[in-house]
Amino acid sequence: MQPITFSIFRAKGKSKKASTPSPKEESVVSPPASRVSYPNYSNAFSDLKDSLAFITPSFAYEYIPVIRKLLAVNSSVSLAVSSIAQLANTGYRIKFDTSVSPDQATAMRTHLELVSKQWGQGLPGIHGLINKLIYQAFIGGAMSGEWALKNDLSGVAYLAFIKPEQIRVTFDYQTNQYNYWQVLSNAMLPLLQKADPSTGAIKLNPFTYQYYGLVGDTESPIGIPPFLSALDDLQAQIKMLRNIGFVSDQLGIMGFLEVLMAKPNPIEGESRGAYEKRLVDLLDTAKRNVQAGVKDGIVAGYIDDHEFDFHASTKDTSGVADIFDINQRMVSNGLQSSPQFLGGSVGGTETMITVVFSKMISQLTDIQTYVRAILERGFFLELNLAGYKFKKVEMEFNTSTFTDEVKLQQGVEIKQRIARILYADGIINQDQYAWLMGYEKADKQEPRVPIDPNKIVAAQKAKQEKEKGDQTSDRKSRAKKKAVPKGKDDKTRS
Numbered sequence: 001m002q003p004i005t006f007s008i009f010r011a012k013g014k015s016k017k018a019s020t021p022s023p024k025e026e027s028v029v030s031p032p033a034s035r036v037s038y039p040n041y042s043n044a045f046s047d048l049k050d051s052l053a054f055i056t057p058s059f060a061y062e063y064i065p066v067i068r069k070l071l072a073v074n075s076s077v078s079l080a081v082s083s084i085a086q087l088a089n090t091g092y093r094i095k096f097d098t099s100v101s102p103d104q105a106t107a108m109r110t111h112l113e114l115v116s117k118q119w120g121q122g123l124p125g126i127h128g129l130i131n132k133l134i135y136q137a138f139i140g141g142a143m144s145g146e147w148a149l150k151n152d153l154s155g156v157a158y159l160a161f162i163k164p165e166q167i168r169v170t171f172d173y174q175t176n177q178y179n180y181w182q183v184l185s186n187a188m189l190p191l192l193q194k195a196d197p198s199t200g201a202i203k204l205n206p207f208t209y210q211y212y213g214l215v216g217d218t219e220s221p222i223g224i225p226p227f228l229s230a231l232d233d234l235q236a237q238i239k240m241l242r243n244i245g246f247v248s249d250q251l252g253i254m255g256f257l258e259v260l261m262a263k264p265n266p267i268e269g270e271s272r273g274a275y276e277k278r279l280v281d282l283l284d285t286a287k288r289n290v291q292a293g294v295k296d297g298i299v300a301g302y303i304d305d306h307e308f309d310f311h312a313s314t315k316d317t318s319g320v321a322d323i324f325d326i327n328q329r330m331v332s333n334g335l336q337s338s339p340q341f342l343g344g345s346v347g348g349t350e351t352m353i354t355v356v357f358s359k360m361i362s363q364l365t366d367i368q369t370y371v372r373a374i375l376e377r378g379f380f381l382e383l384n385l386a387g388y389k390f391k392k393v394e395m396e397f398n399t400s401t402f403t404d405e406v407k408l409q410q411g412v413e414i415k416q417r418i419a420r421i422l423y424a425d426g427i428i429n430q431d432q433y434a435w436l437m438g439y440e441k442a443d444k445q446e447p448r449v450p451i452d453p454n455k456i457v458a459a460q461k462a463k464q465e466k467e468k469g470d471q472t473s474d475r476k477s478r479a480k481k482k483a484v485p486k487g488k489d490d491k492t493r494s
Contacts, residue, residue, distance in 0.1 A: 035176050054168040057222040064140045064165040080335035085134045088364040090398045097392040119158050137214045140164030142223035146209040156382045180204045212370050230334025361400050368397045424451040
């Protein structure tokens with residue numbers, strides 16, 4: 001079969017001449033003026049002027065408030081989200097494009113640092129906004145926020161957090177764009193003239209409002225709450241804890257003490273009601289005395305009048321721990337975490353724990369990307385409204401731990417060494433060298449110091465030899481300090 005090539009004809013402009021392939025080898029197509037496919041939303045063709053036809057999500061919005069409540073009362077959910085937020089909120093740096101001078105960049109960063117302290121209602125600036133955005137994404141499945149501008153349009157007033165369960169989405173087949181609406185309660189409708197009377201929805205401004213779904217595989221932008229998969233396991237966990245609490249209340253955690261007393265005879269002339277009351281009072285008094293005695297470890301009674309017998313509620317509780325461990329693992333999986341981070345059974349080697357932690361750290365880049373998209377919009381709006389001139393503003397998160405920072409810098413060092421050799425060999429130019437190192441272009445078209453690839457390789461080899469020698473010396477020192485025998489040959493390992 002002959003390969004097929006495609007030629008795209010443009011309505012305007014000229015293209016470079018090329019050899020014309022034979023008709024058998026070419027299929028001439030023209031680009032479509034708009035989208036050809038259609039989203040499969042059966043209820044999205046309704047006229048928006050009459051009533052809104054919202055896209056139906058794959059889950060019930062009512063689950064989101066349940067997850068939010070579990071955050072406040074369930075230790076597993078609370079620990080899972082707080083761990084993610086604390087690890088992902090690593091601090092940040094703000095970068096600008098190369099058209100911004102160093103002095104101007106410093107002034108813009110100082111301006112953002114000052115004004116952003118007022119962007120969070122009851123929050124300590126950007127740090128608090130990042131935490132709340134992360135919590136919002138894992139509870140509601142999406143980051144949903146609107147940048148409220150000042151009345152005089154001189155800058156950003158604050159970031160309004162809109163609950164994801166209040167957001168509804170429609171698809172406009174005229175523009176092929178999604179529109180976002182906020183659905184309010186009926187009690188709010190008389191106060192808001194902008195709301196649609198049939199649905200109580202307010203159309204949100206795409207310039208200031210942002211919605212980013214965290215989980216989903218369809219075209220629908222509605223995000224699925226990631227903790228939704230843990231609800232069944234959390235329900236089982238709650239049942240298990242309630243059952244154990246019930247058994248503990250009824251029988252005690254280890255069992256219960258049975259006290260049998262000799263029944264006193266009725267007193268002559270004593271009525272039946274008075275006799276029954278005297279028996280009940282006697283049992284209550286004995287119960288209080290036994291409770292006080294058990295706390296001290298001493299119970300006293302008369303021979304042949306009192307009989308004490310302790311009944312154990314169970315002979316073996318080892319199976320309960322196994323059941324709890326299985327449930328805890330399932331809960332951890334549903335909460336996108338590891339049992340080791342949720343107080344579950346800690347097994348395996350130290351290396352395995354390190355691998356699990358490294359995996360979790362690497363996954364934080366995903367949630368940080370969503371946070372960046374929200375805050376970079378706020379930075380862009382604030383700086384533009386404040387009158388600053390620039391092309392691009394970027395937010396860059398710091399590494400999570402010191403170990404990650406060391407690994408990052410080691411990787412940068414290796415990349416720089418390879419890039420320098422490529423430049424010295426004439427394979428790449430100075431701007432390509434800068435791009436490989438993460439910069440838009442080079443500051444100078446020629447290096448300030450001549451580059452000799454042979455010296456680079458020689459210096460690296462010398463460095464490696466020195467590190468190897470240092471490691472050998474450290475091993476010898478540790479071996480000499482060991483109190484155990486060094487081996488059959490009684491020689492220090494080298």
